[in-house]
Amino acid sequence: MIALIDYGAGNLRSVQNALARLDATCTIASTPEDLTDARAIIFPGVGAAAPAMARLRDRGLDQAVAAAIRNGVPFLGICLGMQLLFEWSAEDGAACLGIVPGTVERMKTQKKLPHVGWNTLEHVRPHRVLEGMEGEAFYFVHSYVVVPRYAAVAAAETIHGVPFVSAIARQGLVGVQFHPERSGTAGLRLLENFLRFADGEAAA
């Protein structure tokens, strides 16, 4: 079963709808217990870092997410759901989950912020979830970007005046800055890749 983490940050519905379109059923996980049997986890999120972290801690989900990732459960963080995996966010100076070394910073660009709209993935590193995504356009809405301490975790970059990390990958953990659930057919393909990846990991 795929668990969709509900911590009151943003619209789960669009992710749920996209999974339904792919004939995947998911459960809404709002307690640590809900995550124990998950064969894959999707961690969505829109909004600001500090209130989101507070809600995760209130529900004990911070520990549960860290444990699931440690145990290698296939994991997809979307937008804020990727950013929260890092150590610290310059948005409200929030301490985050610290699962991926690095920080979240306001994008240093001469271009407009927030970065809203469709932009393309470049330099996509090989990973089953990101297969076929080089040059594809996805829908972004954000002003903050992840700055991984180790370049190896960066799995794709996107250019908005300056290049930034638009996807990360480390074994079963994948994070994307854009919204696959709002990115038309390319987004559905990425989610399908993730589902297939999760199946593969479960079979292995």
Add this chain to the structure above:
Amino acid sequence: MLLKRIIPCLDTARGRVVKGTHFQQLRDQGDPVALARTYSDDGADELTFLDIDATPQGRATLVALVERTAHEVFIPLTVGGGIHDVDEIRILLRAGADKVSIQTAAVQRPELITEGARAFGSQCIVVAIDAKRVSGKGWMVFTHGGRIPAELDAVGWAIEAQRRGAGEILLTSIDADGTRAGYDLELTRAVVDAVQIPVIASGGAGHPKDLVAVLTEGKADAALAASIFHSGAFPIPQTKAYLADHGIPVRR
């Protein structure tokens, strides 16, 4: 590179499209969901529903329509029309809208922008501005579908909307709207130059060359149009091909 967005706009009332569309492949031309899906498949970058029926029954139907659309369409959806409080915004976002567009209510009570941005994030608050050139005054804001002058300078109001937390401006030229003679480039550029948030230009598109003009000379981040798409005269793929041929970065 950030791509320029092409956004078809559907006027709806009681769950139906109210302006005529001419898609021969659609059995039910009045069904906004079918039309939304067609546009999405054709490569529209976002969709906007503008509901012109602000009655309570109309509102409930709109919410149901947004829910149905969100099940089938996986590109961003903006919903506007008669939204006047945070509860309405919440209901529409929960139903599956990605953004709401607020206009008259924001002029009447600018705090609504702040409240919406604080509750849901700036990314989902679009402030719609209907502007008309008034001699000696520049561009002035009008509300209630362009009928009532708000005694607000359009450029100043855009700056104020941004300050209050708007994530985007949807700028419609009342003078150009319906003319199919092109967007108001001067108005668009004036607002784009005054704010840092994205500006969606609206009103006046009659040919893909008008979109080229507003996305280059007008400096708009996105172009919204209705009749050129609904009429079937310039389908999205052809429009985007035209834009690409003219050096505009678009999603293909």
